[in-house]
Amino acid sequence: MNNFDYKQPADVAEAIKSKNDHTGNMFIAGGTNLIDLWKYNLVHPNSLIDTSLLGELSEITLLENNGIRLGATVKNADTAYHPIIEDKYPLLSKAILAGASAQIRNMASNGGNLLQRTRCYYFYDSDVPCNKRVPGSGCPAKNGYNRMHAILGASEDCIAVFPSDMCVALSALNATVNIQGSASKRVVPIGDFHRLPGNTPEIDNVLKSDEVITSIDLPEKGFSKNYAYLKLRDRHSYAFALVSVATALELEGNTIKEARIAIGGVAHKPWRSIEAEQFLCNKEATEENFSAAADIILQAAQGYGHNDFKIKLAKNAIIRNGLMALNPSSQLPGAAPSA
Template sequence: MNRFSYARPGSVADAIREVGSSPAAKILAGGTNLVDLMKYNVERPTHLVDVSRLPGLKEITETEGGGLRIGALVTNTAAAYDPRVQERYPLLSSTILAGATAQLRNAATTGGNLMQRTRCYYFYDASTPCNKRVPGSGCPALHGVNRIHAILGTSDKCIATHPSDMAVAMAALEAVVRVSGPRGERGIPIAEFHRLPGDTPERDTNLGADEVITAVDLPEPRFTTHYTYLKLRDRLSYAFALVSVAAALEMDGGTVGEARIALGGVAHKPWRVPEAEAMLKGKVPDRAAFERVAERILQGAKGHGENDFKVELARRAIVRALSQAAAGTPQSQTDKRIQ
C-alpha cells in the first residue's frame, strides 16, 4: 500500500475542496471496496477524503410526491430495513438484501455501493494487463478466464461487469443520483450514471472527479405488489451475480399496464431496454410474451468463451423473474432457492 495523506472534512463543501485538491484523491466512506483495492495495490490514492462523518448524509427523508431521498451515507442495512423503503420500494429492499453479507451491508453505504468497481480477476491482479487500471495495456479477459464477464454492451477494450445489486433495482425504479461539486448541485438519472466501457473503460461513471454523491432520489412509489429480484450465482451464500433481474409490473386488470426490467451481472452497468418493456404494455402476462421480451433485451448478446452460457441463463432468468412478478410472488432473499 502506498503512502497517502488523509483528511476528514466537516462539510460537503470542504469534501468537494479536498477531493478536488489532487487528481489522485479518493473518497472513503464505508471502505468495503476501496480498502481492498488499496491492499491489492490496484488503487493508489495519494489523498484519502473520509466523508463517513459528514452531517446530513445519513438520513432518509421524504420528497414531494411521496418519494424518498436516501442520503449517500445511509448504510445498505439501514436502507433495506427502513419501513418506508420496505413499504414503498420493496423491490429495492429485497435487492439490497440479496447482496453481500450482513456484516458488509452494515458498513457499505448507498453512495459507495454505486461507486464500487468491477470484480474482474484481471482488474484485481496488479501483475496482469488491464485497460481499466492502465489504459492501453490490454484486456486479458477477452480470451482468458471470463466466466463472470459481460455479454452486453462490451467493447474490445473491456468486458467487465458492474457488481452492484442495489444499482439494478435503482435502474428499474428510475432513481436519480444527487451530486455536488464546484459548479453546484445536479441530478444524474441512474441510467446515465454508469458508463459502458467503449474506448474509456477506466471511467466507470459520469461523476466528475471533483464531485461528491450526496443522495439518491426515488420517485413516487410504484410496483409495490408485482415485483421480484432474481439473482443467479455460483453459490447461494455471499457471491456476485452471474445474472440478476429486477422485474416490476403494474397490472391493469388482466393485462400489463407498465413494465420495468433491469439486468445485473451482464454489462458494465445495469442493463435496461425500454423498447422491450413497452412490448408488454396491454399484453396478457404469459410465458410467450415474456420470451419475446427476453429475446429483445438480449438482442446482440454475445459470450466470450467461458461465459457463453450466460446468454441462455439470462433469457431464462428474465422469463422466470417476469413470471414471479406477474404472480406477485417475489423471490425470497432468506430462502434463496429459486421459486
C-alpha cells in the same frame, strides 16, 4: 498499503475542497471496495476524506413529490430495512439484501455502491494487462477465462461487468443521482450515470473528479404490488451475480400496463431495453410474452466462450422473474432466490 492522511470535513463543500487539494486524495464512506482495491495495490490514497460523518448525507427523507431521498452515506443495511423502503420499494430492499454479506451491508454506503469497481479477475491482478487499469494495455479477458463477463454492451477494449445488485433495482425504479461539485449541483438519471466501456473503459461513470454523490432519489411509484428480484450465482451467500433481474410490473387483472426490467451481471452497467418494456405493455403477463421480451433484451447478446451459457441463463431468468413478479410472496424472505 501506503501511509496516508485522514481528514474529517465539516460539510460537503469542505470535503470537495479537501479532495481537490491533491490528485491522490480520495473520499471514503464505508470503504468496503476501496480497501479491496488498496490491498490489491490498485489505489494508493494520499489522504482519505471521510464523508461518513456528514449529517446532510446520512439521512433517508420523504420528498415533496412523495418520493424518497436516500443519503449517500446511509448504510446499505439501514436502507434495505427502512420501513418505508420495505413497504413502498420492496424491490430495492430485496436487491440490496441479495448483495454481499450482512457484515459488508452494515458498512457499505449507498453512494459507494454506485461507485464500486468491476470484479474482473484480470482487473484485480496487477501483473497482467487491463485497459481499465492501464489504458491501451489490452483486455486478456476476451480470450481468457471470461465466465463472469459481459454479454451485452461490451467493446474490443473491455468485457467486464458492473457488480452491483442495488443499482439493478435503482435502474428498474428510474432513480436519479444527486451530485455536488465545486461550483454547481446536478441530477443524473441512474441509467445515464454508468458508462459502457467503448474505447475508454477506465472511465466507469460520469462523476467528475471534483464531484461527490450526495443522495439518490426514488420517484413516487415503487411497484410494491408486483415485483421480483432474482440473483443467479455460484453460491447463495456472498457471491456476485452471473445474471440478476429486477422486474417491476403494473397490472390490471393479468394485463401489463407498465413493465420495467433491468438486468445485472451482463454488462458494464445495469441493462434495460425500453423496446422490450414497451412490447409488454397491454399484453397478458404470460410465459410466452416474457420469453418474447427476453429475446428483445438479448437480441445483441454475445458470448466470449466461457460465458456463452449466460445468454440462455439470462433468458430463463427474465422469464422466471416476470412470473415471480405476479406473486411476490413466492420469493424467499430477506433475499432473492438463487438457482
